[in-house]
Amino acid sequence: MSTAVWQQRWDAVMARNYGTPPLVLVSGSGCVVRDVEGRDYLDLLAGIAVNVLGHAHPAVVAAVSEQVARIAHTSNLYVNERAVELAERLVGILGVPDTRVFLCNDGTTANEAAIKTVLRAQPGRRRFVAAEHSFHGRSLGALALTGKEAARAPFGPYGIEVTHIPYGDADALAGAVDETVAAVVLEPTLGEAGVVPPPDGYLKAARAACDNAGALLVLDEIQSGIGRTGAWFAHQREGIVADMVTLAKGLGGGLPIGACLATGRAAEALQKGDHGSTFGGNPVACAAALAVLDTIEKDNLLDHVTALGDTWAAQLAKPGVGVRGRGLWLALVVDDGLAPAIEKAARDAGFLVNATGPDAVRLAPPLVLTAAEATAFADALPSILDAAADAVSVGGVKTDVAAGGSRP
Ligand SMILES: *Cc1c(COP(=O)(O)O)cnc(C)c1O
Secondary structure, three states: OOHHHHHHHHHHHOOHHHOOOOOOEEEEEEOEEEEOOOOEEEEOOHHHHOOOOOEOOHHHHHHHHHHHHHOOOOOOOOOOHHHHHHHHHHHHHHOOOOOEEEEEOOHHHHHHHHHHHHHHHOOOOOEEEEEOOOOOOOOHHHHHHOOOHHHHHHHOOOOOEEEEEOOOOHHHHHHHOOOOEEEEEEOOOEOOOOOEOOOOOHHHHHHHHHHHHOOEEEEEOOOOOOOOOOOOOHHHHHOOOOOEEEEOHHHHEOEOOEEEEEOHHHHOOOOOOOOOOOOOOOHHHHHHHHHHHHHHHHOOHHHHHHHHHHHHHHHHOOOOOEEEEEOOEEEEEOOOOOHHHHHHHHHHOOEEOEEEEOOEEEEOOOOOOOHHHHHHHHHHHHHHHHHHHHHHHOOOOHHHHHHOOOOO
């Protein structure tokens, strides 16, 4: 069946929240995905920073297959071995003793767990501080934190009070954090807003502001974590310790899983009966996550991400293109309005990338991207830029521009 037929069937039955996707993906191997027409694409988005080991990685396939054949689900009424192993492993890579782990199913549920943990740890305080243009998820608590007015406005009012401050401005942050604030919630780099890193020292300043006011610091590493920037967690580069860290996206290597890690007094805040999830810590998802963490370590992928990220960023800086970000998490910064046309021209040329807005194209490939694959895109970029500029000048992508923006 052709792409067009699948698109018609999608349109007829799926909720309208995503619009109509441009491709039907049916299989993948390494960093290459194949569509229903048999056409291959180099996947430089990895399902929005998810498929960190690429597609059909043998370690993930083996771990998931073995676990599903043994026991696929237990609920949290019983111990499952993989959940305990994964929690131990996460505490190890975070490197903060006395950390406790709540396992859940995706990013938004990791942030919901963080919000409830904060409310338990900070009796009498209900106010949160978060950043403008941040993204923390779509369920109501996580959406209250999200700094995107268009996403938030239709669904308020919310049960928690959130003050949004400009991202990267340490003085604005310090000014907003007083004794009424329960927690500050930040991405170490804005992801959905287009891979926007803060100035050096920002997270340190956030840590100090929280300490001064008795507020907790929650870092949303859902997109930035699990090796994406060349460190296990992006915030480790600044040498700070967060009270809580949330994870999802890359953790399961393509299987749905999230985690909320709490340290110190936050670790002791949730009490029996306070929270739960039927599927949270599902053995199959945990087996996949363990395979991901083991492979990143065994194959030295953190060093690979750091080195390849540096060379790739240099290769991608072309006339008319700025590059920001770190590791294998970059944005091409282009003329306003051009990004959606670049996404489409790249797809036509066999590369999957993502316009997060009118002027930024996100690259978040599998961490196993090879130097040859990275170079292939850099080499193709000038002609992709030309095609995009032509398309915009003839008005061919006007509707794409209007619909532009990311959509997890
Ligand atoms: C994607 C994302 C989320 C939400 O994750 P879902 O799995 O889509 O619920 C939250 N925070 C950040 C920083 C994200 O990138």
